[in-house]
Amino acid sequence: MDEFEDLLRRMQVIGVNHLPVAAALCRRMGLIETVDRVVPTGMAVGVGTVVQGMVLDTLSGRSPLYRLEEFFEHQDSRLLLGAEVPASAFNDTTVARAMDALYEAGAGKVFSEVAYQATRRFPTDLRTVHWDSTSVNVWGDYRDAGAGSDGLAITHGYSKDHRPDLKQFLLDVLCAGRNVPLLGGCHDGNASDKALNNTLLTRISRDLARYGLGPGDWLYVADSALVTEENLSQMGDNLFVTRLPFSYAETARAVAAAVAAGAWQEVGALAETPAAVGRPAAQYRLAEKQVELYGRSYRALVVHSSAHDNRRLKAIERQLRQEAEALTALCSRLSRREYFCRADAEAEALRLQAQGGKLHRVETTVVETLRHPPGRPPKDRPRPVTSVRYRVQAAPQPDAARIARQREEAGCFVLLTNVPREGARSRSGPDLLNAYKDQHAIERNFSFLKDPLIVNDLFLKKPGRIEALGAILLISLLVWNLIEQCLRQHVEQTGRPLPGWDRKDTLRPTTFMMTTKFAGLQIVRIGRIYRLAQPLRSDQAAYLRALGLTLDDLLPVTTGPP
Secondary structure, X not given: OHHHHHHHHHEEEEEOOOHHHHHHHHHHOOHHHHHHHHOOOOOOOOHHHHHHHHHHHHHHOOOOHHHHHHHHHOOOHHHHHOOOOOHHHHOHHHHHHHHHHHHHHOHHHHHHHHHHHHHHHOOOOOOEEEEEEEEEEEOOOOOOOOOOOOOOOOEOOOOOOXXXXXXXXXXXXXXXXXXXXXXXXXXXXXXXXXXXXXXXXXXXXXXXXXXXXXXXXOEEEOOHHHOOHHHHHHOOOOEEEEEEOOOOHHHHHHHHHHHHHOOOEEEEEOOOOOOEOOEOOOEEEEEEEEEEEOOEEEEEEEEEEOOOOHHHHHHHHHHHHHHHHHHHHHHHHHOOOOEOOHHHHHHHHHHXXXXXXXXXXXXXXXXXXXXXXXXXXXXXXXXXXXXXXXXEEEEEEEOHHHHHHHHHHHOEEEEEEOOOOOOOOOOOHHHHHHHHHOOHHHHHXXXXXXXXXXXXXOOOOOHHHHHHHHHHHHHHHHHHHHHHHHHHHHHHHHOOOEEOHHHOEEOOOOHHHHHHXXXXXXXXXXXXXXXXXXXXXXXXXXXXXXXXXXXXHHOOOOOOOO
């Protein structure tokens, strides 16, 4: 009986949810070892351990940093970190020292090394890379972190969150494969995307060469900020595709030429998710043109989408309304004029027709007006005519052909690329459109990286710690997206779906789905022995198999007596 009571006294039941799965992925990518190698310190608890703890905290629902110690009071460090680490090791002082060490070693360098080691263990398609940036707002004055200070400048700039009243810094990320981040970091709050593109282009060839990729082996996908003379020159032999903004005259010229020719290549729907009821998937078609920019010739893909650009369509409707009102007023005023001869009236009618707008034509008719002498007209003969006057009756009519052409042009955008049409490095128009449309996936990363609980509501005393925090968030994003990549690859390779929402199978599993399947998972610990409180359900076992994990990967190896 005493032994049983002692066993109960030593028994711990820990709610772990999906964290052991995330910890297993961290171990597989060698997170702790990689960080400790790049950031060696004399701390009792290595920086790698602190970083993995912060990553798991982020993936658990994101506690503020000042509550990290409280988070680990309810976790098992041996289960999640591979070693017995007291919760007090994650106090404010230790975490601050770890973040300072990350900054001193180079936060971007640490993240790129972690990403490199991860892609060696998790095969990732590196043929297409996507880049984008976003602004992250912070609270506080940061008087010592202005634009003229050393290090990261926390300052006002163009706010992509429409909060110009708050200071900010910029966060950028380069992703490959299924949205797996390879490079990223923090930048001054007033930096421009055009300048950041140029900074990245100066090093991207060197960084990707580490992955065994040379010029022409990868395609760089970015937004329209790439289109500057300096950036295009900086691309060199590297391949790219981007959106050519309408601020360039070549864009409107290419669109008008494609619409006038009408020789479209049907591409169809590109959306991977089924269309919603009453909201069909956008249908795409494209036409290839040539444009000249900064003395060089580029391939231009004019893309038409059935999901028209609503903003531009509204502008056309506004132009139609305003033009009709102006022409109606003009026609009303000129129709009151009288002419002494038909030739003058007909000449005025021609001038009025020439004044038709871009979307209207003016229809005119010359009308005779007979003048009679005063008095009652005679009954036995026609009324005499003293003179003849002529007037022009006119009214604006919508030009259906022009309006249809304008509306079709409104649904177009232009992709600019230097990818050849033929040869070993060639890619077809639909392939390039698919690559560019995948750019939207990187936007989903930003909601993950900009959680207000971590950044906006926390005053970090040093800008360097913000850079370190940015690296930790990027590592968290890396783990999150690697999980999804593993799940999708398993489905593609086996052809078997995984349990999804509402007890329905899915071919597009997500990391969030995985987290919901493991919600409520509990571990029983007695001494150094770990067991599941309940056996894994079939859906949980299916997700473990998809990730290439076993139950032994989740639980620490048992050593010693209970």
